[in-house]
Structure formats: structure tokens, C-alpha cells
Amino acid sequence: MDLHIVIDRSQPLGEQLLRQLRGLIRSGRLATGAQLPPTRLLAEQLGLARQTVAEAYERLTLEQLIEARRGRGSFVRALPAAEPERPAPTPVRLASAARIAAFQALPVPLLRFADSPLARWDFIGGSPEPALFPHEDWRRHLHAAQRQMSQGGAHAPPAGLLALREAIAEHLTFARGVRCSAADVIVTQGAQQAFDLLVRVLVGPGDVAAIESPGYPPITGLLQAQGARIAHVPVDEQGLVTDALPPDARLVYTTPAHQFPLGVAMSAVRRRALLDWAARTGAVVIEDDYDSEFRFEGQPRDSLQGLDTDGRVAFVGSFSKTLAPSLRLGYVIAPLALRDALLHAKHLADVHGPRLLQHALARFMAEGAYRKHLRRCVAEYGLRRERLMAGFAGALAPWLTLLPAEAGFHQAALFKAGSDIDATRLAALARRVDVGLYPLQGFGADRDGLLMGFGRITPDGIAAALTRIAELLAP
Structure with a gap:
């Protein structure tokens, strides 16, 4: 056929x-x-x-x-039959109606992307290239993990399999300067569960929590669900403006290695100032090590956790950006004062994570395949980054300025002073020519610009897409 x-x-x-x-x-x-x-x-x-x-x-x-x-x-296979239309439900009065309504009203801006098809040339952020996934190596380790599981128990510890925690601790010590052992690692269902556990353990109704502005939208929803009062702290070319941190905050969330969405790295001065602030106030710093594994220039910057001498930093990472979001594997390096509370919260949330995937990933990392995969990704994303920078230095130079970024697979672009271009309208026009664009305002930015992710678009695709954007902007 x-x-x-x-x-x-x-x-x-x-x-x-x-x-x-x-x-x-x-x-x-x-x-x-x-x-x-x-x-x-x-x-x-x-x-x-x-x-x-x-x-x-x-x-x-x-x-x-x-x-x-x-x-x-x-x-x-036969597709599932469409469900027959149901009559409109009769309104039911529930004692928890106000609480239910509060959750229905929580901001979930990324949810609308889940089922939306990508454009042919799509600059979505935070999404890795599926073609780079190491299928052969992963399949081999997955099969080995299945054999290994047949010889062991049915459950994993709430903190995760020891072999995986050891592999994560070894990698982070080597690659990110994190000071930890396997005992400090809690394996989670992606970074999002790590954030959820930390927020639930650390803040309650009325407590103040500080977050970057602009920043990662789901954190806002998690804090609102806990009834926290949110302090939006600005970001400049040196990262989080530490002088603007409120003294009564219980926690601060930050992306120091590669700020989301602006892409800047937090300076050494700001890192020390943030840790000094945390020591004075007793607050916990959540360090989201967002896609920092992909470094293209300069020396790696010290992680906040590696600089921390007071046990104030919870370091969160994920394999969603380096391998695949569908694995739902992440981790938090928990300060000693939080470890037991986080483990109890984790156990109540899901008892334990997926043993099969944890076994496979532990083997994958221990064999050195993970570091090999990262090197391959850095080379490929480096080519895409170069093509993006060339386009903004050329065809798009009259209208947009690309902000510098040392790491990660997205950069932010700001419209030049005096420009009357509306990013939302430009994104709508770009969709008509099969280009996916994402305005910075969707992430709380007060500046008009675009988030330019290059995880899901090839070098040639970047060139073709930027040509189309320039044609839309041309008078």
C-alpha cells in the first residue's frame, strides 16, 4: 500500500x-x-x-x-467512540464552592499550548528537539531496567532510587558545582512537582513570596493556590534586583543561570547579595537551574547552592529540557532543614516515582551516555543560536535587539525605541505564514518584545522564519 x-x-x-x-x-x-x-x-x-x-x-x-x-x-486501531452529548448538569451546591472557584481562576497560561499544534517554524521556548533524543541508547537501558525490576521490589523510596540519586549528585557536583550527596537528592515528577512541594511546605495563606518579574508563569499559580501574597521583583541586565526584595518574604524564586524569559545571567555581585539577604531574613531561595546545561560562551557561573554556606538554597533541575518532557523526571537538592518535610510531602503526593524510568535513567547516566548526549545537544543548539543571532544582526536589525544569553535554548528580543510594533499583532500575522512567535508580555514583561526559543526549529528553519518576520515588519 x-x-x-x-x-x-x-x-x-x-x-x-x-x-x-x-x-x-x-x-x-x-x-x-x-x-x-x-x-x-x-x-x-x-x-x-x-x-x-x-x-x-x-x-x-x-x-x-x-x-x-x-x-x-x-x-x-479503532478510535474511541465519541461520547454522546450529555444534558447540562444540574447546579449542585457545594460547601467548598469558593475554594473550587479559586482554583478555576488560577492562571495557567501554559495550558493553552499543551494541545495547540506547533507552527512549521516555531520559536516556542523551553521545548527541546525530539530528533536529538538518544532513542537507541535509551531503549537499551530501558530493556535492562525492565530485567532489573523483575528481580527487585515493587516500590521505590519516596526520595527516588539510590542509584539515580547517586548519579544525579555526581553529575551536579561535576557540572554545576553543587555541593551534595545522594542523601540530599529528592527525585520528582519533573521540576514542576519540586516547585509544588517547596511552595506547599514553605508558605501558607498571607505569607509573602518573592518571584522574578517577568518570570515563569506557573510559579504564580502555585503561590496563589497557597494563598500567598506575591511580591514581583524586577529583573535587569544583572538578573534579579536584590535591593527590591521584601524583608518579610518566606521564599524567593529565581532563575540565575538563564533567566526566564529574558535570558540574562545573574551577576556574581547579585548572587552574593541574594545569599546575604536570605541569611538575614531566614528565607529560602528556590534556584531553578533552567536549561543551564546548554552553555555556549564564557566560564560556567557558580550555582547559588554551591555558594550557599547557610543551607538556604533549594536547587531544582529537570531532565525535561535535556532529554524529553514526557519522561517527567526532575529533582530538588534539599537543604537539610527542609529534607524530611519535603520527603513527607512527596510521599503524600504520589508515594513514589516511576521505578522503570528511574532505573533506566540511572543506568544511562552511570554509563556516561548522558554527558555524551549533552555534548551533542550543545553542538546542535549552538548552530541554531548562531543562525538566530545572524538573523537579528541582519534582516531584523532595524526593528529588534536580541538580548545576550550565555546559556539555554532561548533568547529574548526587544523592539527598538520608537517602534510602534505590537508584539501580539505580529504574532497573529506570523501564524498566517506558519511562524510561531511568543510575546514577552505573556510572561509579565513590561517591555515589548519576543521570546525566541530555538529548541524546536532547525538552523535552516530559523533562517526561513526570520525572513518571513522581516517581510511582515517591512513598510
Whole structure:
């Protein structure tokens, strides 16, 4: 069977194939029970690597759109029947109605991106390149982890498997100057769970919490859910303005290595000032080490946790940016004073994390595959960063200035003084030419500009997209 699939060589091949196969199934053009071509045959027809086709089939299997039948091939599964329309529910009076309404009103700006399709050339931030995921290595370690699990118990400790905590502690000591051992590591379901645990343990109704402005939107929602009073602290070219920190704050959230969304790094002077402030006030500093593994220039800056001598810094990291968001694996390096409370909160939240993935990641890191993968990612993202900087120095120079960033896979661009360009309108126009743009105002910025992520767009795609943006801006 020949499938009508068109491959654009300038775009990620696997993502194109997956998207088109998914569309054929969901639209009904590939009917329930239809057999897909063998991976080798489809790869030959499309001029792709067989592994690329196999990975697309594997994703479709995970999404329950196809099923593999041993010795026969892959077949389209029946799509779930659409639920019949239900009558409007009768209003029910609940004693907790006010609390329910408060949660319904919480800001969740990133939720709208979850089911939204990406543009062909999309500058979404915080999203790594799926094509860089080390499928072969990961599959090998996953299979080994399955064998290992068959010989062990059913549950992992709330803090996470010891082997993974040891691997994380060793990596952070080497790569980020963090002072920790396995006992300090709590493995979480992504960085977001780490933030949730810290906020729940540290603040209650009426307590003051300081966050960067502009900053990471989900932190605002977590704090509001606890009833905290939020102090928005400005960010300049040296990072968080420590002189503006309120003296009564219980915690401060910051992204010192690569500020979200402006991309600046916190200066050494500000780092020392922040730690001095925390020592004076007794507050806890949440250090979000957002995508700092991808460093392109200069010497690595010391982590706040590595400089901390008073046990005030909770260091949070994640494998969502370096490997894949779908793994939902992160960690917090907990100060001694918080460790037991965080472990109790973690146990009450989910008892323990996914043992299979923790086993696989522990093996992946211990073998050195993680560091090898990071080097490959830095090389690829470095090429994309160079292409982005070249475009802003060339075609977009009349309208926008790209803010410097030493690390990470996004940079911020500000409209030049005197510009009357509206970022929201520009983003809407860009969508019409298949370019995804994200205004800084969506992250609380008081300056007109754009967040330019380059995790999901190839170097050639960056050049093509910036050309289209320049055409939209041209008089």
C-alpha cells in the first residue's frame, strides 16, 4: 500500500512522518484494521532511515492509534467512540464552592499550548528537539531496567532510587558545582512537582513570596493556590534586583543561570547579595537551574547552592529540557532543614516515582551516555543560536535587539525605541505564514518584545522564519 506522505527535507523528518500518519488515522483515511506498510518498505518509498519510520510507529503505538501484531505487522486501531452529548448538569451546591472557584481562576497560561499544534517554524521556548533524543541508547537501558525490576521490589523510596540519586549528585557536583550527596537528592515528577512541594511546605495563606518579574508563569499559580501574597521583583541586565526584595518574604524564586524569559545571567555581585539577604531574613531561595546545561560562551557561573554556606538554597533541575518532557523526571537538592518535610510531602503526593524510568535513567547516566548526549545537544543548539543571532544582526536589525544569553535554548528580543510594533499583532500575522512567535508580555514583561526559543526549529528553519518576520515588519 502506497501512502500519500510528502517529506520536506528542510524539516525534522521523524516529526513530519509522525504528524502525517497521525492525521491519516484520525481523519479516517486509514481505516480501522488497515495494515501499515512494513518499516523497511515505507522507509525505502520515502527515502528515510528505517529507524525513523520505526520510531514513528512506536509513538503511534504509545498513542494507541496502531497496534503491532506479532509476525503480522502494524494495524490501525479503532478510535474511541465519541461520547454522546450529555444534558447540562444540574447546579449542585457545594460547601467548598469558593475554594473550587479559586482554583478555576488560577492562571495557567501554559495550558493553552499543551494541545495547540506547533507552527512549521516555531520559536516556542523551553521545548527541546525530539530528533536529538538518544532513542537507541535509551531503549537499551530501558530493556535492562525492565530485567532489573523483575528481580527487585515493587516500590521505590519516596526520595527516588539510590542509584539515580547517586548519579544525579555526581553529575551536579561535576557540572554545576553543587555541593551534595545522594542523601540530599529528592527525585520528582519533573521540576514542576519540586516547585509544588517547596511552595506547599514553605508558605501558607498571607505569607509573602518573592518571584522574578517577568518570570515563569506557573510559579504564580502555585503561590496563589497557597494563598500567598506575591511580591514581583524586577529583573535587569544583572538578573534579579536584590535591593527590591521584601524583608518579610518566606521564599524567593529565581532563575540565575538563564533567566526566564529574558535570558540574562545573574551577576556574581547579585548572587552574593541574594545569599546575604536570605541569611538575614531566614528565607529560602528556590534556584531553578533552567536549561543551564546548554552553555555556549564564557566560564560556567557558580550555582547559588554551591555558594550557599547557610543551607538556604533549594536547587531544582529537570531532565525535561535535556532529554524529553514526557519522561517527567526532575529533582530538588534539599537543604537539610527542609529534607524530611519535603520527603513527607512527596510521599503524600504520589508515594513514589516511576521505578522503570528511574532505573533506566540511572543506568544511562552511570554509563556516561548522558554527558555524551549533552555534548551533542550543545553542538546542535549552538548552530541554531548562531543562525538566530545572524538573523537579528541582519534582516531584523532595524526593528529588534536580541538580548545576550550565555546559556539555554532561548533568547529574548526587544523592539527598538520608537517602534510602534505590537508584539501580539505580529504574532497573529506570523501564524498566517506558519511562524510561531511568543510575546514577552505573556510572561509579565513590561517591555515589548519576543521570546525566541530555538529548541524546536532547525538552523535552516530559523533562517526561513526570520525572513518571513522581516517581510511582515517591512513598510
